[in-house]
Amino acid sequence: MQTALSVLVDSTLITFVFALAAIGLAIIFGLMGVINMGHGAMLTLGAYFTWYTTSAGVPFAVAVLLAACGVGLIGLLLEHFIIRHFYDRQFETLLLTWGFFLVSTEIIKIVFGTDLRTVTNPLPGAAHLGPVVVPAYQGVVALISLGLLVGFALLLFRTTVGIKIRALVQNAEIASLLGLNVGQAYKLVFVTGSAAAGLAGGLISPMLSVDPYIGNVFLVRSFFVVIIGGIGQVLGGTLVGSFLIGGSETLFALVSGQVVAQTIVFALAILVLRFRPTGVLRAE
Amino acid sequence: MTRSIVARPGAANAGLLRSETAVAVVVFFALALLPGVASGYVVYIVPQYLLYGMLAMSLALLWGFGGILSFGQAAFFALGAYAMGLAQHWDMAVNPAYVALLISIAVGGALAGVVGYFLFSAGVRDVYFVLVTLALSIMTEQITISQSDITGGYNGMFIPRMSLTFGDASLDLSDDVPMYYTILPLTIGIYALLRWVLASRFGKVLIGIRENEDRVLSLGFRTPLYKTAAFAISGAIAGLAGALYGTHASFVSPSLAGVLFSTQVVVWVAIGGRESLLGSLLGAVGVAALSNYLTAITPEYWQLVLGIVFVLVIMAFRGGVAGALGGLTAPRRPETESG
Secondary structure, three states: OHHHHHHHHHHHHHHHHHHHHHHHHHHHHHHHOOOOOOHHHHHHHHHHHHHHHHHOOOOHHHHHHHHHHHHHHHHHHHHHHOHHHHOOOHHHHHHHHHHHHHHHHHHHHHHHOOOOEOOOOOOOOEEEEOOEEEEHHHHHHHHHHHHHHHHHHHHHHHOHHHHHHHHHHHOHHHHHHOOOOHHHHHHHHHHHHHHHHHHHHHHHHHHOOEOOOOOHHHHHHHHHHHHHHOOOOOOHHHHHHHHHHHHHHHHHHHHOOHHHHHHHHHHHHHHHHHHOOOOOOOOO | OHHHHHHHHHHHHHHHHHHHHHHHHHHHHHHHHHHHHOOOHHHHHHHHHHHHHHHHHHHHHHHHHOOOOOOOHHHHHHHHHHHHHHHOOOOOOOOHHHHHHHHHHHHHHHHHHHHHHHHHOOOOOHHHHHHHHHHHHHHHHHHHHHOHHHHOHHHOEEOOOOEEEEOOEEEEOOOHHHHHHHHHHHHHHHHHHHHHHHHOHHHHHHHHHHHHHHHHHHOOOOHHHHHHHHHHHHHHHHHHHHHHHHHHHOEEOHHHHOHHHHHHHHHHHHHHOOOOHHHHHHHHHHHHHHHHHHHHHOHHHHHHHHHHHHHHHHHHOOOHHHHHHHHHHOOOOOOOOOO
16 A cells, blocks of 8 residues: 555656656647757756756755746747747758757757766655655655646636737737737747746756756657647646656556666557547547 | 659759769779778778768668658667677578678668558658657667667677678678778668669659658558658668678667767768768768767867757758759759759
């Protein structure tokens, strides 16, 4: 019973970490349809910014916010100088964002070095909920992750900005005819997604050792989370997708090795992609 | 009517292809003479670049001519190398290395064929195909790490140099010059084979799919089958290149299947020129040679420059180096085609 509960807690925590890592992509890819292969690099940048500022003595919470701003700014530059010229060409944006990954990874190596870096866990200790032990930091991250998802969903479905974005997603041409500044709206979405990725990278950094490829662990998984969950389903889709990709990996890992579990999950994700290309939450 | 529509993009490439043949003859001739004027490390390393070039051509067929991008070519390459490595333990009447070469072709072709048919028959979009091939590459890397009993795990696997046998005669390829003169003809052979494939009706349909898949489909071609076949050929060639690479390098490790190597191939092909087989081949040889040389001097900055060049090629020079050179030499066409 106790094992079952702790497995449940583990897979829930992992689900929220995956959701956190995928939020930025759910925004950029899920809403705008931009295949952002630089998503992993944005997570990595967030982690490095957090490492850099915390080692300079900045409190962790502030460091993570700075990381989000920093990566948001990089996203703004990337969008303004490159991506915005290629919105109608999905294939080119895929390659260009991969180029962004190549370039930013090398810049990270030059600026921060290739050694493994560690960010001190700001909340050591654990909460005892009955028989189950929840690591405090992971618990808080899960709550932040949930908060972000709900926040973005509210933003999208309960505000004027949200209705504009949804109009843009549905039909950019008509939205622009109705007076929406399409270029500006795309820019806003891209920067928000980048900042969310930077925030996620910062929050994930204390859980893993930071190296120049840390974000890549989450790149393909995040894409699968968004695709499996259903493109454009920021709240529900991301959670369901994260559970199917991340949570189920924890469950499979119980009966097989970690690597086999990951392979199974990837294979299942490919099956879903084949048979339900619109994701599990989309009816059509 | 069908023929003229499908053949048109091919005709647009004809000027480039004609001049390409001349360049190819010169390049291969020069490569054949190379061991006469150079020795030592150059003769050792050039075959490795040629195998990278073979891998690059496998991608060029798919991406440059079929419009299908794969981030998973390294998976087939690594599987081929592992097949070659495992062959050393086989005790059989025929040369096990020959069997390994055939198996690497079969495994690469079959895996690509199955995955390709599975996805293309459902009309999975190109960008999702990229993600699946990326996942394929990650899965292959993970499996080779985890199955350490068979593959040696992280430590990799030692592979002896193969020998060529003709009946009773046999030629040991542990020396670099015989190895060179084994790999060079095979590379030329693959180049010629792919040129033939592209000049055939199949190649015309493939180019048609790149230009406008819906139109080719509505003309009655079963495009999923053509795309599957292109991916299978591409996988088979990547597998063969990998098997030869394994025996040439005498070593294979899981990172050969990894995402970084996989996308390195994409960079070679983009810079060399995705719509030219020779451009892709020379792109791989050139970039790999430069990487090897400059990594010793300035590792970080070289990779950075490579990344920037890649971005610039994608933004502004769709044809890569081959396209830029072809544009200079080819007679001006009245209609400029944007793709």
